Amino acid sequence: MVDVLQSERDALAGMDLEAIMGCAYDKYELCGRMDDTGASEIDEECRGLLDAARRLNEVNRQLRNLIAANVSARLEALTGSPALYRARSAAPAYAYTGARG
Secondary structure (H helix, E strand, C coil): CHHHHHHHHHHHHCCCHHHHHHHHHHHHHHHHHHHCCCHHHCCHHHHHHHHHHHHHHHHHHHHHHHHHHHHHHHHHHHHCCCCCCCCCCCCCCCHHHCCCC
């Protein structure tokens, strides 16, 4: 997972859509495999790797958000009009996704 997340960061930096989609698929597959693993089967080394993966995923999420904000700003500048979609301010961002345990 750590390797996939590092590849995703490279793909995001290079704006390589095909690689980004490939990484998304790989993450989905790996999460499916990890879901089948019980907490008692995870040793300290694996916990460390999972923590590193969690941090890398958060960095990648922030990078994706920065890229999206930059694209939105550029589109607004080019079109001279605000974005068609604005998130409702009453609901916190990503509140609808729920939390994974």
